[in-house]
Amino acid sequence: MAIQFNHTIVPARDKRAAAHFLADMLGLPAPVPFGPFYAVTLANGVSLDYAEPGTDFAPTHLAFLVSEAEFDEIYARITTRGIAHWADPAQNRPDEINTNDGGRGVYFVDPDGHYLEALTVPYGGWPAR
Structure with a gap:
Protein backbone atom coordinates (compact mmCIF):
# COMPACT_ATOMS: atom_id res chain seq x y z
CA MET A 1 0.00 0.00 0.00
CA PRO A 53 -5.13 20.34 24.88
CA GLY A 54 -5.74 22.41 28.00
CA THR A 55 -2.44 24.24 27.54
CA ASP A 56 -1.14 27.03 25.36
CA PHE A 57 -0.27 25.94 21.84
CA ALA A 58 1.51 27.41 18.86
CA PRO A 59 -0.64 28.15 15.84
CA THR A 60 -0.04 26.08 12.75
CA HIS A 61 -0.51 26.52 9.00
CA LEU A 62 -3.10 24.47 7.13
CA ALA A 63 -3.32 24.79 3.33
CA PHE A 64 -6.23 23.49 1.29
CA LEU A 65 -6.16 22.83 -2.45
CA VAL A 66 -9.60 23.81 -3.79
CA SER A 67 -11.31 24.16 -7.15
CA GLU A 68 -11.88 27.55 -8.76
CA ALA A 69 -15.60 27.40 -7.83
CA GLU A 70 -14.78 26.43 -4.23
CA PHE A 71 -12.28 29.30 -4.05
CA ASP A 72 -15.00 31.73 -5.13
CA GLU A 73 -17.30 30.41 -2.40
CA ILE A 74 -14.60 30.51 0.29
CA TYR A 75 -13.48 34.00 -0.68
CA ALA A 76 -17.09 35.21 -0.65
CA ARG A 77 -17.46 33.88 2.92
CA ILE A 78 -14.23 35.61 3.96
CA THR A 79 -15.24 38.98 2.52
CA THR A 80 -18.92 38.81 3.53
CA ARG A 81 -17.94 38.09 7.13
CA GLY A 82 -15.23 40.74 7.19
CA ILE A 83 -12.49 38.23 7.99
CA ALA A 84 -8.99 39.68 7.66
CA HIS A 85 -7.13 38.07 4.77
CA TRP A 86 -3.93 38.47 2.78
CA ALA A 87 -2.41 37.52 -0.55
CA ASP A 88 0.85 36.51 1.13
CA PRO A 89 1.97 34.61 4.24
CA ALA A 90 3.88 37.64 5.57
CA GLN A 91 0.60 39.61 5.65
CA ASN A 92 2.07 42.42 3.53
CA ARG A 93 -0.83 42.44 1.04
CA PRO A 94 -4.06 42.75 3.06
CA ASP A 95 -7.49 42.40 1.46
CA GLU A 96 -6.00 40.82 -1.67
CA ILE A 97 -5.61 37.39 -3.22
CA ASN A 98 -2.56 36.10 -5.09
CA THR A 99 -2.27 34.57 -8.55
CA ASN A 100 0.77 32.42 -7.87
CA ASP A 101 1.56 29.54 -10.22
CA GLY A 102 -1.35 30.44 -12.50
CA GLY A 103 -4.00 29.95 -9.81
CA ARG A 104 -5.46 31.94 -6.95
CA GLY A 105 -4.69 31.87 -3.24
CA VAL A 106 -5.66 33.58 -0.01
CA TYR A 107 -4.54 33.40 3.62
CA PHE A 108 -6.77 33.99 6.65
CA VAL A 109 -6.66 33.24 10.36
CA ASP A 110 -9.09 31.14 12.38
CA PRO A 111 -10.27 32.11 15.90
CA ASP A 112 -7.38 30.14 17.48
CA GLY A 113 -4.73 31.88 15.39
CA HIS A 114 -4.15 29.01 12.96
CA TYR A 115 -3.11 30.31 9.57
CA LEU A 116 -5.42 28.91 6.88
CA GLU A 117 -4.74 29.02 3.16
CA ALA A 118 -6.98 28.21 0.20
CA LEU A 119 -5.24 27.81 -3.16
CA THR A 120 -6.36 26.59 -6.58
CA VAL A 121 -2.98 25.43 -7.91
CA PRO A 122 -0.30 23.65 -5.85
CA TYR A 123 2.99 25.43 -5.20
CA GLY A 124 5.16 25.16 -8.29
CA GLY A 125 2.14 24.55 -10.53
CA TRP A 126 0.59 21.33 -11.74
CA PRO A 127 3.06 18.60 -12.72
CA ALA A 128 3.64 18.17 -16.46
CA ARG A 129 1.85 15.19 -17.95
Missing part, protein backbone atom coordinates in the same frame (compact mmCIF):
# COMPACT_ATOMS: atom_id res chain seq x y z
CA ALA A 2 1.25 3.47 -0.82
CA ILE A 3 1.78 5.70 2.21
CA GLN A 4 -0.99 8.25 2.60
CA PHE A 5 -1.64 11.04 5.06
CA ASN A 6 -4.61 10.05 7.26
CA HIS A 7 -5.23 12.66 9.99
CA THR A 8 -3.72 15.25 12.26
CA ILE A 9 -4.72 16.78 15.55
CA VAL A 10 -5.41 20.52 15.55
CA PRO A 11 -5.34 22.19 18.97
CA ALA A 12 -8.13 24.60 19.84
CA ARG A 13 -9.50 26.48 22.83
CA ASP A 14 -13.01 25.33 21.83
CA LYS A 15 -12.74 22.25 19.61
CA ARG A 16 -16.39 22.28 18.57
CA ALA A 17 -16.38 25.96 17.56
CA ALA A 18 -13.02 25.67 15.76
CA ALA A 19 -14.07 22.58 13.80
CA HIS A 20 -17.36 24.21 12.81
CA PHE A 21 -15.53 27.39 11.72
CA LEU A 22 -13.28 25.42 9.36
CA ALA A 23 -16.07 23.25 7.97
CA ASP A 24 -18.26 26.30 7.41
CA MET A 25 -15.52 28.37 5.77
CA LEU A 26 -14.56 25.55 3.40
CA GLY A 27 -18.13 24.43 2.70
CA LEU A 28 -17.53 20.97 4.17
CA PRO A 29 -19.95 18.68 6.01
CA ALA A 30 -20.44 19.43 9.70
CA PRO A 31 -17.73 18.07 12.01
CA VAL A 32 -18.40 14.75 13.72
CA PRO A 33 -17.64 14.10 17.40
CA PHE A 34 -15.14 11.24 17.64
CA GLY A 35 -13.86 10.32 21.10
CA PRO A 36 -12.21 13.46 22.53
CA PHE A 37 -12.15 15.14 19.08
CA TYR A 38 -14.32 16.97 16.58
CA ALA A 39 -13.32 15.62 13.17
CA VAL A 40 -13.52 17.58 9.92
CA THR A 41 -13.11 15.20 6.99
CA LEU A 42 -11.77 16.40 3.65
CA ALA A 43 -12.72 14.99 0.23
CA ASN A 44 -9.61 12.79 0.09
CA GLY A 45 -10.47 11.11 3.42
CA VAL A 46 -7.95 13.03 5.52
CA SER A 47 -9.40 14.26 8.79
CA LEU A 48 -8.48 17.24 10.92
CA ASP A 49 -9.23 16.20 14.49
CA TYR A 50 -9.80 19.22 16.71
CA ALA A 51 -8.86 18.79 20.38
CA GLU A 52 -8.60 20.96 23.46
